[in-house]
Amino acid sequence: MITGCGVVSPLGGGLRPFWEGLLAARSAVQPITGFPADDLDPHAAAEVRDVTPSDDDRAGAFALEATAQALADAGLEPAALDARRLGVALGTTLGGARLFERWLDGEAVGDPERIPYYAPAVRVARRLACRGPVVTPQLACASGTQAIALAADWVRNGRADVVLAGGADLLCRFVVAGFNCLRATADRARPFDVARRGLVLGEGAAVVVVEDAEHAARRHARVRGRVLGTGAAADATHMTAPDREGRGAARAMQAALADAGLDPAAVGFVSAHGTGTPYNDAMEAVAIARVFGPRGVPVNSIKGAIGHTLGAAGAFEAVLCLQVLAERIVPPTVGLAAVDPACAALDLVYGEPRPVAVDATLSTSSGFAGVNAALVLGRP
């Protein structure tokens, strides 16, 4: 069961600004102001502007804030939980990268333990005084999706009663220069659009509370949704370019559906990875059509609104799916005006929000090195 969620997004702190911003088709993409970026080309991104600016461990601060929100949303007090049955699964691709930049430059950065990839999860786990499993999935841009999958596995297998699961990532020169040098970026993300040129980076954290059903029932918790199935697969073809046939992504989606025991027709909404790069979106169109058939299910991408939040992206998209399940409406794909003929096999939601009949959703994520992960969520 998912009994709570917390969001620190470029659309604002908390679930409401995130969801209302998506429904209103707002884009948080602007020129970067959080660090010197004028020499970076392009230098637009979706920054978080209202969370603990004094905390120089940015990803850790995002993760702590999203965790606090998720616990409050779930009505859970960590001190009242059995610490040995409490876990953390938090994906990231950058961890303490801004601290790393400064440390490499010879600056004093305080505790160096805040730099490695495991640091945000450790910070959350120490705050909660948890004694259950604590893991940082490293599946590049599918890390947040895999974190929730891992949490669901732990709960299913009886390894934990409550797991804080999601992802956190941040913007910094390291990553903006990197995606720019790959020529993978643009000033504006236009997922699935014929004029798309590349992705726009974003930052933030999204965390959900994955809880054992009996544990949730005992405390009469409100259930936001259920993790019905998870799946992962490797392209095993290329390090940076997706398999153009979408075979790895399709296998991950099929594995998640099989794990859920659902036919594709039972899924009422697909949250695409939808980065806005020419290759990714074309690959996804092939992969989603391979699983769901041509125009078989409403699809959107939120990366035009909040940018590509890397290790947090899959977690944001899980929260999106919970909201779609609750509200039965799909936000439009910001940045999409004219669908690329190469993506015509998708029933894309754009322009206006679309009411949908939905009992199950699927979120698909892909990343560098050919990783793919998918998550099927259902109504309570």
Added chain:
Amino acid sequence: MEVVVTGAGVVVERGAETHLRGALGLDADGSVPLGHLPEVVRGRASRAERVTQLLLAAGGRALATAGFDAAAAAETRAGIVVGTAFGCFLTNAAYQRRVAAGGQPAASPRLFAATVSNAAAGELAIAYRLGGPAVTLTAGGASGLTALGEAMEAIRAGRADVVVAAGVDATGDALAEWLAATGGAYGAPPAEAGAAVVLERTGRRGPEVCRLAGHASAFEPEPAGAAAGDGLAAAIAAACADAGVAPADIALVVSAAPPPLASLEARALAAVLGERRRRLLIPKRVFGETFGAAGILGVLAAGAEAGRGDPVLVLDVCPTGHVAALVASVPEAR
């Protein structure tokens, strides 16, 4: 459900390979040995970053001993789980130093593409056409056993028929500087290693190296605290329960705690196994502190030392607070 190890591959510092049958040592010039790999894999490996080289060298050896052929058809039911404490830390440093010095024009696409810790697993998947789940994780110095545990779960849950589980970390100047800045909490001396095993539900390809019966991972929020040890004790108890092994029957313990955490480990062992002294194996004395590789090295070292059928308890303990425990055994009839 028990999971069978059907292949193993290890690369350790030069000289340390003599302590483990079948292990490879680094070459005399410090390079990672690649000569045992099929030509197509060797070509990829020679161009790769150090962590990837270590993983390909160890993973390739493990797959070969389990009877896999790199030229065989793609295996969509074969997965990968890699544990690494620091992943691409050294690549990140090399990449960032160029960006800091020359800005975006100096950013290297080749290096940036390798600044994800799953790059090594991706190269292994491509080299051997493994199309199942490819998961990389970090749980600090407990990454190896944690990865091995998650790989066991992938087999148990039927997500894959075969999983390459590996632990890997490379050392270098930037990491040495960072370790020094932490005040030596991680123990010494740091050493690099890659350790990989092939897991299967049944031993359908290679001979059984050992069996993995139970696992658990946990966290110590204050690992240096006077009362620390509850998390590790819970992990040991859970691993024994998962294995269906009474703690009293554990015959051999593989210790993993760096010196500052020795008392944490001792408290946890006493709490679950009682005060009776067990045979203790400390692989870090010969392999050094190998971080993400330590847990799987510990399993293989225990497999070489344990009596047949004797349950072995292997530990991973890290100053971050990450801890893990795994129960293994050597089959009665090998």
